[in-house]
Amino acid sequence: MPTWFKKVFNDDVAKATSPGVPTSNASDADGEVEKPVPVAPPTVDNPALGQPDTTEFEEPVKPKLRKIIHAPIIMDEEEQSSWSENIAIKARVEADRMTCVFMVDRPVLEGLSAWFPQPSYAEESSPLGKQLFAIEGIGNVLLHGMTVTIGMTDLCDRPWQELSVETGQVIRAYLKTGEDTITQSFRDNIPPEGEIHLKLQACVDMEINPGIAAHSGVVTLERIAGNSVYLVMGGGCQGCAASEITLRQGIHNTFRNAVPQIGGIFDVTDHSAGSNPFYSELPAGMD
Amino acid sequence: MPKLDSFTLEIKTGAKAGPEIPSFAINGFPLEFDSTEGSTQPGETIVLTGSPNSYPHSLVLIGPQNGQPAWDIESITATYDCSLMEAYTIRMGTIILDDESNLNFWNEPPLPIFDV
Numbered sequence: 001m002p003t004w005f006k007k008v009f010n011d012d013v014a015k016a017t018s019p020g021v022p023t024s025n026a027s028d029a030d031g032e033v034e035k036p037v038p039v040a041p042p043t044v045d046n047p048a049l050g051q052p053d054t055t056e057f058e059e060p061v062k063p064k065l066r067k068i069i070h071a072p073i074i075m076d077e078e079e080q081s082s083w084s085e086n087i088a089i090k091a092r093v094e095a096d097r098m099t100c101v102f103m104v105d106r107p108v109l110e111g112l113s114a115w116f117p118q119p120s121y122a123e124e125s126s127p128l129g130k131q132l133f134a135i136e137g138i139g140n141v142l143l144h145g146m147t148v149t150i151g152m153t154d155l156c157d158r159p160w161q162e163l164s165v166e167t168g169q170v171i172r173a174y175l176k177t178g179e180d181t182i183t184q185s186f187r188d189n190i191p192p193e194g195e196i197h198l199k200l201q202a203c204v205d206m207e208i209n210p211g212i213a214a215h216s217g218v219v220t221l222e223r224i225a226g227n228s229v230y231l232v233m234g235g236g237c238q239g240c241a242a243s244e245i246t247l248r249q250g251i252h253n254t255f256r257n258a259v260p261q262i263g264g265i266f267d268v269t270d271h272s273a274g275s276n277p278f279y280s281e282l283p284a285g286m287d
Numbered sequence: 288m289p290k291l292d293s294f295t296l297e298i299k300t301g302a303k304a305g306p307e308i309p310s311f312a313i314n315g316f317p318l319e320f321d322s323t324e325g326s327t328q329p330g331e332t333i334v335l336t337g338s339p340n341s342y343p344h345s346l347v348l349i350g351p352q353n354g355q356p357a358w359d360i361e362s363i364t365a366t367y368d369c370s371l372m373e374a375y376t377i378r379m380g381t382i383i384l385d386d387e388s389n390l391n392f393w394n395e396p397p398l399p400i401f402d403v
Contacts, residue, residue, distance in 0.1 A: 071360070
C-alpha cells in the first residue's frame, strides 16, 4: 500500500481528532491499547445545547372561504322585443368561432332536441337537417327548442357572415312550410326520459366519475328533459379551464355511445360561482 | 380573454347600507378602487373606478367584513374598458352581499348578435 494512501485514509487519525467520538483499537507509541473514553450523549439538560423552547404556538387561523355570487344580468328591452312579425332569426357566433347559434322567434323543435354529427344522420331523420347539410361548410347540426346550432367543418374557410345568411334563409324557408323538422320515425325511436336517465346515470357512476375522480372532479346529472341532457360539473371540474374539453371529448362521446338518441348535452354549471372555485384559498386580507 | 384595463362600477344601494369604502379583488388579489364618489347609504349611488390592467378570471366586489350587516344592492352598472376593443356596459340587478360572500361582477364581452 503506498504511503500517500495511508495518510489520506488514516481512519485512526480521523477518529482520534474527532471530538466526542470514542476511539477503539487505537495504539499509543508503546503499543498499548487505549481504552475508549465514554462520551455522554447530548441531552436537553446540557447547558451547551441551551434550554428547550417551551413557548406554545397558536395554529394560524385560515381566512374563511367566501361564496362567489353573481348578480342577475338585465338585458336591454330593445334586444328582447326585436323579434318581427315574420320569421326573425338572429345569429350569434360562439367564442370558439366554430359554432353559430341561430335564435328563431318560434319553435324549431318543441320538447326535444336532435343532434346530427354528420349528414348521414339527418338523411332519414330530419328534412331540415338534410337541407342544412347541403350548405357547403356545415359539419354538424343541433335542433333544440327555438334554436338551431350549426358547427362548421374543420376545413371550412367561409366567414360566418356569409354562412349564417345562407343558413338563415334555409331555416326560414323550411319553417314557412309548417312541416315538422324531424321525421315521425325519429320521434318514435327516442326512449322515455326515465330510461335515458337510468342509462346515463350508470355511465356517470361507473365510467365518468371514476375517471375524473383523479382530478377531484364530479359530474351530476341535473335533469333529462325530453332527450336533452343537463349536467353539472363539480369539484375540481368547476371553474377548470379544461372542463369544456372533458365535456366535449369525454362525456359527450360516452353519453352518445350509451344512448344514441339523445340530443343536446348542456353544461349548466356556473363555473365561477360556489365557494371560490378558481382558488384553493383566499389570500390574506380577503377576509 | 381580454385584458381589462379599467372599469367603472355604479352601484345603487337598496334598503341596507354597505361598507363605507368597498374594495375589490382580481383573481383573488385584493386591490383598492382608484376613486370613489357618492356613498353606500340606503338609496344612494356610489361610483367606483378601478384599473386592474390584467386578465380577469374573476373580478369580485368584496362583501362586508365579518360581523357587519349585509349590503342590499339594488342595481349595478359596470362598464369595462378592455384592450383592443370598444368599452362595453353590463347592467346587473338586485343582490344581497353578506359577510360570507363576494360578488363576481366580471362579464365577458357580449358575443355579437346579428340578424340573418
